[in-house]
Amino acid sequence: MTAAVQLSNVSKTFGAGADAVHAFGPVDLAIEGGAFISLLGPSGCGKSTLMLMIAGLLAVSDGEIRVNGERVSKPRTDIGIMFQDNTLVPWRHVEGNIALQLELRGLDPKANQPKIDELLKSVRLEGFAHRMPHELSGGMQQRAAFCQALVHDPKTVLLDEPLGKLDAMTRESIRNDLQALWMQKRPTVVFVTHSIEEAVQLSSRVCVVTPRPGRIDRVIDIDLPWPRDLAVKRSARFANYVADIQGIFHGFGIL
């Protein structure tokens, strides 16, 4: 069976000679289709670098990455990608920004209107379709950005700290919607976060990344029932996962 995303001996070094920065790896990892994988690690350990390499937006220095069996050598168009700073453009309203993803791909937004409406509803933005980004709160902007990243039904979704700039309560609320969306569509998700709780709640597996140069220190299967609602989050097993991971980062000298 081929993994949805396969990393083989992947590493990245920026620059050359005395100024070279070894940013990431080497790392081996297989991500099975439909999984929700979190990359959990300190700032600067190379998580964003890895996301860009999986997307084909940055070349690997060594090793190889395969997505659905295909070696990544140029930007992949079959993924959905979302960054900490969203890619909503200020001259289009919410719906127009979602349509931008389709238009850039040469698809007809009108033909996809039902899908756009459904996505907006799933992130509770119905009624905000014609608002401009600057009229929305930070949380609503990220919700709109989710729709933009998902409207072309990508099989693989890369989320680089999409909730990084939001307040705790907004994060919590968007997490639940994100989980519902994933359970419904089941894309393969690679999710970057700083929050241990967030990683445990959302993921089927959590990859613990070491400080730079980032290596995957542990891969932890999160064996908790779906959906991970309040009852699950209050359970002792949930708390155990969180405590274990905290212990690992303590061992790195970070916590």
Added chain:
Amino acid sequence: MASASSETARLGPRWFDPLSRWAAKSWMFVLFFIGFFLFWEVSIDLFQVPRYILNKPSEILLASRADLPRLLEYTYVTGLEAIIGYVIAIAIAVPLGLAIAFSSILRRTIYPFFVSIEMTPKIAFAPLFISWLGFGLLPKVIIVFLVCFFPIVLNAILAFSSLPDELDRFCRSTGAHWARVFWKVRLPAAMPQCFVGFKYAALNATVGATIAEFIGSDQGLGFYIQISTGNMRPDLAFAGIFLLTLLGLLMFGLVTAAERLLIPWHISVRRNA
């Protein structure tokens, strides 16, 4: 849209709303403005200023009315020089800025060249152009072009080379053709910074035309101001200055209106910031 009319009680007809809001914000400035001219008006008598040095605003108004046909004709002449030079500057500088932003060769050759020329005051070339090309329209248009071109091209280069990384990556991940990315993302994203250059250049345009006329011409407001000053008619010189100010305001106002029309989203983003 939650308009201001729902926030503040409406006092008069609809057109009155923006007017009253403007008045509420600007009454101090208006008072100061009126006060300034009143002070000027009475000072001339008070300090017994000779009329060949300076006139009262009321005398300037009367003199302008008497010489209105010529003033309007010259406003047209100077306006034409300024607008032609300005439009040509935009037409050449924006595509060139785009080319420089995307060509590594141009970035390493023309761009540093432009940056160094930007240091020289373009207006210093004016006498040369007049001596090469005579008293007609062409040398004035060229001088206006020179003083408008550099702010536009430098802002256009900045505009087209500063797309945020995230947006660039998003576009690349769609596999869209370069031209499609340009029309849908790069061009609109560059407009606000381009307009910074357009507005700056609009202010330069009338300055360029006026100085070019000072150096050599037989018509236009710059010529008129110079002749009037030489004839010890400061009232007429001020009439010319007043019309030049109106011309500058008109050009700046037109560019600002174009900005509102073309990129209304930017104005509202800026206002909310």
